[in-house]
Structure formats: C-alpha cells, structure tokens
Amino acid sequence: DVKVTQSSRYLVKRTGEKVFLECVQDMDHENMFWYRQDPGLGLRLIYFSYDVKMKEKGDIPEGYSVSREKKERFSLILESASTNQTSMYLCASSLTGGRLYEQYFGPGTRLTVT
Amino acid sequence: GDSVTQMEGPVTLSEEAFLTINCTYTATGYPSLFWYVQYPGEGLQLLLKATKADDKGSNKGFEATYRKETTSFHLEKGSVQVSDSAVYFCALGQSGGYQKVTFGTGTKLQVIP
Numbered sequence: 141d142v143k144v145t146q147s148s149r150y151l152v153k154r155t156g157e158k159v160f161l162e163c164v165q166d167m168d169h170e171n172m173f174w175y176r177q178d179p180g181l182g183l184r185l186i187y188f189s190y191d192v193k194m195k196e197k198g199d200i201p202e203g204y205s206v207s208r209e210k211k212e213r214f215s216l217i218l219e220s221a222s223t224n225q226t227s228m229y230l231c232a233s234s235l236t237g238g239r240l241y242e243q244y245f246g247p248g249t250r251l252t253v254t
Numbered sequence: 255g256d257s258v259t260q261m262e263g264p265v266t267l268s269e270e271a272f273l274t275i276n277c278t279y280t281a282t283g284y285p286s287l288f289w290y291v292q293y294p295g296e297g298l299q300l301l302l303k304a305t306k307a308d309d310k311g312s313n314k315g316f317e318a319t320y321r322k323e324t325t326s327f328h329l330e331k332g333s334v335q336v337s338d339s340a341v342y343f344c345a346l347g348q349s350g351g352y353q354k355v356t357f358g359t360g361t362k363l364q365v366i367p
C-alpha cells in the first residue's frame with residue numbers, strides 16, 4: 141500500500157515564524173502536491189512538483205514556497221506565518237504517465253498560527 | 255478553467271436511507287471524474303472513478319455514472335450506514351500534463367442510527 145506521511149498532525153506557531161511542513165511518500169511517485177483545506181472552500185492547490193527539484197505554482201502560492209531535494213520528500217515552507225494561514229494542510233502523491241492516476245493523501249497537518 | 259460544483263452540506267440521513275450527492279463539472283476535453291472520501295481525522299482516499307462518458311464507477315455500495323450530456327457525476331448509495339459518515343469530494347482531472355486534479359468544496363454526510 142502507498143503510504144504518505146506528514147511530519148506533524150497538529151502544529152501551533154506564532155505570527156512571523158518560519159514554518160516547515162514535511163511530507164514523505166514511499167511508493168516512488170513522481171508527482172507530489174500540497175493543498176490547503178478550508179471549510180466551504182474545499183481543497184486548493186498551493187504547489188506541486190513533478191520531479192526532483194522541479195516545482196510549479198498552484199492556485200494559491202502566495203506566502204508559501206516548496207522544496208523537493210529527494211524524490212520521496214516534498215516540503216512546504218511558510219516564510220513568515222500569518223494568521224490567515226491557519227488551516228489544514230494535505231500532502232498527496234501520484235504516478236505520472238499517459239493516463240491520470242489517483243492521488244494518495246497523507247493524514248493532514250492542522251496548523252494554527254497565533 | 256476546470257471547475258467542480260457539488261451540493262452544499264451537511265446532509266443528514268437516517269441509517270438505511272438512500273443517498274444522492276450531486277456533482278456537476280465544467281471542463282474542456284474529456285476529463286476523468288472521481289469521488290474521494292475523507293473520514294474524520296484522516297486524509298482523502300479515492301472512493302470511485304470513471305474515465306469516459308457513460309462509465310459507471312462503483313465501490314463499497316456507492317455508484318456514480320459519468321454523464322457527458324449533463325456534465326454530471328452524482329454519487330448514490332442505496333442504503334447508507336453510520337460508518338459512511340464522512341466528507342465526500344467530487345473531483346476531475348485531465349490526463350497528461352502534470353496530473354492536476356480539481357476538487358469540489360466537499361459535502362459532509364452524517365448518518366444517524
């Protein structure tokens with residue numbers, strides 16, 4: 141079974157702190173994604189990566205950056221956390237190829253910025 | 255751009271009731287369609303999918319049919335159980351490219367005994 145793990149289930153940070161969210165997948169997937177989930181807004185794509193050191197902006201990249209130094213690991217960085225970044229953050233991964241493959245999700249990190 | 259619209263929740267049903275959660279989409283070409291489910295405290299997991307018009311996806315008693323003429327992919331189950339309580343997300347994706355998937359806003363289902 142594909143396993144996607146996230147470094148923390150719950151995180152509390154102060155405004156202005158630099159925050160790192162880590163995601164690791166164990167199935168050699170090429171694609172990795174970071175979403176944030178907010179009530180009434182569903183999932184919104186922040187960034188995705190289709191290969192090591194490659195990244196693409198999603199729909200809401202402002203205030204975030206990412207890093208993918210190894211195939212299995214995709215990090216989301218909040219350069220200077222703000223209260224409007226309080227949210228549930230979900231990581232996902234998928235295979236690449238000619239057809240669309242399902243995305244496998246981690247359990248999520250609930251981040252609170254105070 | 256691509257978009258997915260699903261019915262507002264929450265939906266509250268009694269056990270053994272019939273479930274329908276509506277989903278419509280806007281997309282170019284021939285997208286694949288998905289239903290994902292999120293149980294409390296967990297990430298999303300794929301429930302079912304359909305890759306072309308008139309395909310029916312099914313899993314765990316849930317079904318959805320890809321209707322291109324009405325751009326819809328409604329989720330149905332004949333008899334819900336308390337264990338089906340979760341948030342359900344309709345989604346679409348385009349093959350090729352970078353495998354991006356567009357999600358709806360989610361519909362929370364609560365089943366009461």
